[in-house]
Amino acid sequence: MEPAEGTRPRVAVSSCLLGAPVRFNGGHSRDRFLAAELAEHVDWVPVCPEIEIGLGAPRETLRLQRSPDGPRLVTRRTREDLTAPMTALAADRAAGLADVDGYVFKSRSPSCGLHGIPVYAESGAAADRRGRGVFAGAVTAARPELAVEDEGRLHDAVLREAFVERIFASARLRALLAGDWRPRDLVAFHARHKMQILAHAPAAYREIGRLVAAAGERPREALAREYRRAFLAALATRATVGRHVNVLQHCLGMIGRELDPVRRADLAEVIASYRAREVALAVPLALLRHHARGAGAQDVHAQDVHAQDVQARYVRDQTYLSPYPDALRLRNHIPA
Numbered sequence: 001m002e003p004a005e006g007t008r009p010r011v012a013v014s015s016c017l018l019g020a021p022v023r024f025n026g027g028h029s030r031d032r033f034l035a036a037e038l039a040e041h042v043d044w045v046p047v048c049p050e051i052e053i054g055l056g057a058p059r060e061t062l063r064l065q066r067s068p069d070g071p072r073l074v075t076r077r078t079r080e081d082l083t084a085p086m087t088a089l090a091a092d093r094a095a096g097l098a099d100v101d102g103y104v105f106k107s108r109s110p111s112c113g114l115h116g117i118p119v120y121a122e123s124g125a126a127a128d129r130r131g132r133g134v135f136a137g138a139v140t141a142a143r144p145e146l147a148v149e150d151e152g153r154l155h156d157a158v159l160r161e162a163f164v165e166r167i168f169a170s171a172r173l174r175a176l177l178a179g180d181w182r183p184r185d186l187v188a189f190h191a192r193h194k195m196q197i198l199a200h201a202p203a204a205y206r207e208i209g210r211l212v213a214a215a216g217e218r219p220r221e222a223l224a225r226e227y228r229r230a231f232l233a234a235l236a237t238r239a240t241v242g243r244h245v246n247v248l249q250h251c252l253g254m255i256g257r258e259l260d261p262v263r264r265a266d267l268a269e270v271i272a273s274y275r276a277r278e279v280a281l282a283v284p285l286a287l288l289r290h291h292a293r294g295a296g297a298q299d300v301h302a303q304d305v306h307a308q309d310v311q312a313r314y315v316r317d318q319t320y321l322s323p324y325p326d327a328l329r330l331r332n333h334i335p336a
Contacts, residue, residue: 007168007171007172007174007175008041008042008043008171009041009042009043009101009102009167009168009170009171010042010043010045010099010100010101010171011042011043011044011045011100011101011102011103011104011167012044012045012046012047012093012097012100012102012103012104013034013044013045013046013047013103013104014029014046014047014048014104014105014106014109014112014151015046015047015048015051016028016029016030016048016106017029017030017031017034017035017104017106017151018030018031018034018035018039018044018046019035020046020048021057022048022050022051022057023057023058024050024057024058024059024060024061024062025058026057026058029106029151031151031154033151033154033155033160034104034151034154037328038164038328040327041324041325041327041328042167045097045100047093049086049089049090049093049111049112049135050062050111052089053082053085053086053089054085055082060075060076060077060078061075061076062074062075062076062082062110062111063076063110063118063120064110064117064118064119064120064131064133064134065079065119065120065121065122066119066120066121066122066127066128071119071131071134073086073110073111073134082134083134086111086134086135086138087134087138089135090134090135090137090138090139090142091138091142093135093139094138094139094142094143095142097139097143099174100146101146101147101166101167101168101170101171101174102146102147102148102149102163102166102167102170103139103143103146103147103148104148104149104150104151104154104163105133105136105148105149105150105151106150106151107150107151107152107153108152109133109136110131110133110134111133111134111135111136112133112135112136112150113131113132113133113136113150114132114133114136114140114148114149114150114153115132115150115153116129116130116131117129117130117131117132117133118131119131136148145228145229145232145233145236147163147166147167147170147232147236149163157330157333158333158335158336160330161330161331161333162238162239164324164328164330165196165235165323165324165330166232166235166236168323168324169193169196169231169232169235169319169323170232172189172319173189173227173228173231173232176189177224177228183215183216183223184215186212186215186223186224186227187212187215190208190209190212190227191314192317192318192319193231193318193319193320194318194320195247195250195251195315195318195319195320195321196235196318196319196320196323197231197234197235198243198246198247198250199239199243199244199246199247199320200234200235200236200237200238200239200243201233201234201235201237202243202246204230204233204234204237205234207230208227208230208231208234211223211226211227211230212227241274241275241277241335242275244274244281245271245274245275247320248271248274248284248285248288249268249271251288251292251315251318251320252264252267252268252271252288254311254312254314254315255288255291255292255311255312255315258291258294258311258312259291263291266287267284267287267288267291270283270284270287271284274335277334277335277336278334279334280331280332280333280334280335281331281335282329282331282332285321285331288315288321289316289321289322292312292315292316292321293312293316294312
């Protein structure tokens with residue numbers, strides 16, 4: 001029982017990034033990629049923690065202030081300490097967002113920022129610029145496996161691709177585990193994700209494989225919990241050009257006997273061009289998908305037909321070839 005290919009990720013997001021007028025100045029910070037392109041393919045769960053703890057829009061601005069117990073969230077002018085209600089809200093939200101596949105936070109926010117938030121001394125001078133927003137920090141501490149980014153970093157092609165890949169993989173696993181799955185379903189799911197995991201963490205694939213091999217012997221809930229943790233952790237590891245090349249060559253090896261020498265050499269040459277950082281990953285992947293569907297197959301002995309068809313079908317079914325909708329065009333950048 002495989003989850004539907006059309007499974008849509010559920011992604012929490014700072015409301016202002018979708019155009020809600022909830023910013024401190026009564027405005028918004030609508031992000032085009034999130035509100036237009038990605039919105040076609042995900043279900044958003046908008047959150048504005050500052051509004052949810054009772055602040056209005058517009059409102060007094062906030063900042064992080066240094067204290068012996070860690071940064072406090074305070075209003076700039078009146079110095080009201082909002083740390084406790086914000087932390088409590090984060091704990092409640094983290095529990096309530098158990099079925100989301102990712103979270104996009106507002107950058108540079110003392111509530112929602114993930115990176116480089118200034119922490120001020122009582123004198124008003126910025127004492128440190130490595131802080132994390134109080135709400136974002138509490139949510140990520142409670143949900144360490146969650147794919148998180150801020151909208152600023154998602155403007156980077158590599159980080160955008162990595163985040164989107166993670167939320168779609170999480171959605172597929174969530175759909176599987178939400179149903180009446182059996183051990184064989186988890187085995188099939190893992191097999192379909194083999195190449196995708198190998199592009200990120202080959203050692204983790206072997207570790208997860210041992211877990212799946214004992215699927216019929218483990219309590220169902222414990223197995224699901226452990227597999228989910230290991231699967232999401234593996235995909236959180238950054239994929240590299242070298243690992244992509246290894247996966248592409250592995251797939252070529254599985255379908256290569258089905259191709260005539262010219263097409264086989266052509267695909268090998270394109271993979272080499274990707275390794276040399278001359279073309280984007282989308283180029284060898286497009287050829288690989290084309291050939292895995294059976295195009296260019298040469299005549300073979302009858303006894304070899306079944307084995308080769310099984311190999312081609314195995315490659316064809318790999319989520320690595322289409323880990324998210326092609327319309328997002330996320331593999332079209334040439335690696336640095």
